[in-house]
Amino acid sequence: MAERLQAPRGTFDVLPDDSERREAVESAARRVLGGAGYRRIETPAFEATELFARGVGDSTDIVQKEMYTFEDGGGRSLTLRPEGTAPICRAYAEHGMHRLPQPVKLWYLGSFFRYERAQAGRYRQFWQVGAEAIGSDDPAVDAESILLLATLLDELDVREVRLRIGSLGSPDSRVAYRERLVAHLRAHEEELAEEVRVRIDLNPLRAFDSDHPGTREVMREAPRMIDALSPQDAEHFAAVRAMLDAAGQPYEVDPTLVRGLDYYTRTVFELTSDALGAQSGVGGGGRYDGLVEQLGGRQAPGMGWAAGVERILLAAGEQPVAAPEVDLFVAVDGGDGARTAAFAVAAEGRRARMHAQLELAGRSLKGQLKQAARVRARYVAVVGDTSSALRDMDTGEQTDVETETIVARILRERGLGA
RNA sequence: GUGGGCGUAGCUCAGUCGGUAGAGCUCCUGGUUGUGGUCCAGGCGGUCGGGGGUUCGAGUCCCCUCGCUCACCCCA
Numbered sequence: 001m002a003e004r005l006q007a008p009r010g011t012f013d014v015l016p017d018d019s020e021r022r023e024a025v026e027s028a029a030r031r032v033l034g035g036a037g038y039r040r041i042e043t044p045a046f047e048a049t050e051l052f053a054r055g056v057g058d059s060t061d062i063v064q065k066e067m068y069t070f071e072d073g074g075g076r077s078l079t080l081r082p083e084g085t086a087p088i089c090r091a092y093a094e095h096g097m098h099r100l101p102q103p104v105k106l107w108y109l110g111s112f113f114r115y116e117r118a119q120a121g122r123y124r125q126f127w128q129v130g131a132e133a134i135g136s137d138d139p140a141v142d143a144e145s146i147l148l149l150a151t152l153l154d155e156l157d158v159r160e161v162r163l164r165i166g167s168l169g170s171p172d173s174r175v176a177y178r179e180r181l182v183a184h185l186r187a188h189e190e191e192l193a194e195e196v197r198v199r200i201d202l203n204p205l206r207a208f209d210s211d212h213p214g215t216r217e218v219m220r221e222a223p224r225m226i227d228a229l230s231p232q233d234a235e236h237f238a239a240v241r242a243m244l245d246a247a248g249q250p251y252e253v254d255p256t257l258v259r260g261l262d263y264y265t266r267t268v269f270e271l272t273s274d275a276l277g278a279q280s281g282v283g284g285g286g287r288y289d290g291l292v293e294q295l296g297g298r299q300a301p302g303m304g305w306a307a308g309v310e311r312i313l314l315a316a317g318e319q320p321v322a323a324p325e326v327d328l329f330v331a332v333d334g335g336d337g338a339r340t341a342a343f344a345v346a347a348e349g350r351r352a353r354m355h356a357q358l359e360l361a362g363r364s365l366k367g368q369l370k371q372a373a374r375v376r377a378r379y380v381a382v383v384g385d386t387s388s389a390l391r392d393m394d395t396g397e398q399t400d401v402e403t404e405t406i407v408a409r410i411l412r413e414r415g416l417g418a
Numbered sequence: 419g420u421g422g423g424c425g426u427a428g429c430u431c432a433g434u435c436g437g438u439a440g441a442g443c444u445c446c447u448g449g450u451u452g453u454g455g456u457c458c459a460g461g462c463g464g465u466c467g468g469g470g471g472u473u474c475g476a477g478u479c480c481c482c483u484c485g486c487u488c489a490c491c492c493c494a
Contacts, residue, residue, distance in 0.1 A: 006485075061492055065419090083494090112494080117419080119488060128494055195491085209492095260493060281493060308494030333453080364447070369454040382453070393454075 010116070010124025021316075022127075025156060025309055026109055029129045032152045033107040036144065038131055041106040043087040045113075049077040055086030055295055057262025059202045066114040080113035083261070084130045084306055085288065086295065092134050093297025102135030103302075109309075121279035121311045129312075130285075132304030134292065139236050141303045142267040142287060143243035149271060149283050149305050150249055158282060158315045160274040163250065166257030167237040169229045170265050171290060177228040178204060188218040208256035219256075226255040233266055240267055263288040267303065273315035282315055283307025327354040328410060329377035331368040334385035341403050342383035348407045378414075381406045 007013060014022060030040070049069050056062050068080040081087055088106060091097075097104045109129045116122060131148060133141050146165070153161055168174055181204045189197060193212035200207075208219055229237065244251055251269075259268050268286035276282070285305025292300040330346045332339050342358060349356035357375055359368045365382070372380045372393065380391040383403055390406055391398040401409060 009485085066492085114493080116492070122493070126494060278489060279493070283494065306494060311494060331453085365453050367446070371454085373454040380454085391453080398453080
């Protein structure tokens with residue numbers, strides 16, 4: 001035998017037994033997001049590398065080391081999409097969606113790619129469901145967006161969910177704040193962890209996440225973004241919180257909440273589940289008021305989030321899905337004539353919109369009955385060379401019938417006929 | 419990229435001090451009832467992740483390597 005190939009590291013097959021639960025995520029997303037006026041969008045699986053370099057940010061881990069980048073036959077640098085927001089902003093600009101009633105509300109479900117070491121809840125190809133509202137900076141957009149994700153997770157029975165929110169301010173106050181933070185870190189450089197020191201200029205906000213004792217001590221005294229918000233940003237944040245309060249949505253304000261992508265402004269949030277392992281983030285997002293413009297469109301504020309399908313499934317309880325019922329299983333008890341006749345019976349049943357299955361493996365009659373029971377068939381037609389029998393699998397009753405009348409009989413008995 | 423754990427049939431696993439590979443489940447066949455979900459019997463199925471070494475002999479010991487997995491990091 002030749003060497004057996006495996007799915008690449010960090011990827012997985014969705015087998016039939018798993019696919020029903022994933023479909024439940026999709027239909028819940030359609031229900032929750034569609035119900036709020038979001039419409040589905042699909043963008044390409046790969047994009048110009050430039051899109052992510054500019055949109056996500058050069059200093060991010062995603063751009064620095066996690067992208068699947070390749071050159072196509074025409075010498076263009078392309079990248080398998082590592083996230084969904086930048087492509088959607090690109091589409092917004094490309095299709096002139098600023099002419100539509102604002103905000104334009106879009107949702108998506110698809111797979112994304114990041115070159116990382118796989119672990120529980122983290123894969124190289126993974127699926128995300130996401131929502132973006134572009135074209136309004138109203139705090140109601142932020143609150144509604146957050147609430148929609150919380151609702152979606154609730155409907156999918158994701159366990160032990162916690163919501164944290166914060167605000168990063170707008171670019172100018174963020175730049176000023178950043179300078180103060182860097183100065184503070186510089187002043188205490190020798191007390192910081194090595195990896196934090198290396199990133200002082202690249203991404204000083206990361207220092208808040210460190211669990212290094214010396215660093216934590218330094219960060220206790222560090223200036224916090226949330227205290228440095230401009231009056232307008234502080235007001236925006238307060239409005240978002242007031243609306244979450246009004247909706248009865250619990251949350252905690254996390255002044256150190258840092259998201260790993262550069263485009264965020266103002267509101268950021270994260271939903272985590274304690275039912276998960278180390279990768280406890282189920283979904284998160286925030287506002288990105290400068291992104292569309294940065295990608296060459298006209299200025300348009302935006303707000304959105306993404307949630308990991310695998311993590312949703314991991315954090316949701318096991319929910320048994322009932323196997324679908326089969327109306328008719330057509331068994332063969334005879335030679336070639338019987339086989340052909342059986343084929344015709346199954347075909348006729350399907351034309352009558354019945355769920356009909358045919359014996360396809362040359363099993364013994366006993367084996368065929370076993371198979372019929374396995375697929376939860378309601379009736380079994382045992383088709384012979386000259387005559388046939390129809391068996392009710394629930395009652396065990398079996399009657400001899402003309403082969404040609406099998407489908408009509410079932411339709412009559414089940415009340416499926418016209 | 420760095421650590422820890424683990425790699426024996428499709429799946430879950432056993433394999434004693436190194437002696438030449440087993441169970442349960444699944445699947446197929448037959449019997450029990452002329453044809454199902456019970457029970458019984460049988461069958462299919464494994465280069466013991468791969469390579470090298472020690473040994474008369476390695477699934478068992480040593481080295482290397484690959485893979486899976488959890489964690490760091492980061493995020494969905």
